[in-house]
Amino acid sequence: MDVDLGLRDRLVRAGVELLRSEGPTALTLREIARRAGVSHGAPRRHFPTHLSLLSAIAAAGFTSLAQRCDAALSGPEADTRRRLALLAGVYLDFAASERGMFELMFRHDLLESGHLGLRYTSLPLFRLLTTLIAETRATPAPEVTAAALWSALHGLAQLRAWGSLRLVTGSDDIGPTLDAILTAHLGPAT
Template identity: 65%
Template sequence: MDLRARLVEVGGELLDSEGLGALSLREIARRAGVSHGAPRRHFPTHLELLSAIAREGFTDLAARAEAALATGPAAPRARLGVLARVYLDFAVERRGRYELMFRHDILESGHLRLREKSLPLFRLLTDLVAQAAPPSSSPPEIVAGALWASLHGLAELWNWGSLTLATGATDPGALLEAALTAHLGPAPEATT
């Protein structure tokens, strides 16, 4: 593995285990076993390294979604449920990386064209919403945006422990289904 890839890997591991506050070029270099100046050859700024870690996060999330959907159900609403669960599981398992990936300053920086990595996931969500949602006066992009905002909020509140405290839920499955129902209406099998 080359040094650039090793720095991204170590940075991601540090981010996942200790959070964004621990993520410095000096600490990444120490854990990678290189001089504190070595990361600057590949990442002249801290933001560029953060962008590379975020890009790896988007790649991982997309791969997880693709794998789950490849072996999952065929019905669009059920596929949305699978995608939502993958999103939440990723947010819980890779919390630091997840928080980094959606930081506005990282996405807007233009480094590594992160928007090109993040937008395909939103297009997938939008396509599934277009297939699953009943006819609406709102375009699928708007419904997908509202659903994504709900999922993102659910992920953050779950990570903070707020939803367990407020609802007593020990698994977010019912909350995910409630979010889908709020944005798409009842699941087809639940209608009479």
């Protein structure tokens, strides 16, 4: 194994583990290097800036989310609406179980930085969402419906994380709200 590639992977893994254990504010270059067992200057060999290392960690989050989506959709063939519900459920579960990573993945400064093309790493999942919507209902612009659905799911994830969902619905159960979102964007289940 190439030592340099090993170092890059160790730094990203250390960042992912640090993010899980202590949250996004703990992601300093110095602490990631310490956890990876290298000097605080070593990350610069692969990541010229702190943002570039954070982008690599966020890219690992997008990969993990995509793998979870693939696993959920690889089961017995379900109708398209059910597959959309599974995809939405995975997204919401990821947002809840990987809160720090979810926040990092959608940080505006990382998305705008251009490092690793981070903004584009979500496109395969968005294309899948768009394809499923096109199969579910005839619409001249399934990407617009996909963007609206994604926005609603992202908002639901945020409201739940902030405790606002419980405030307005009296429950942390996202099922009824998710059903309402799917119905609003896809029409009633048949």
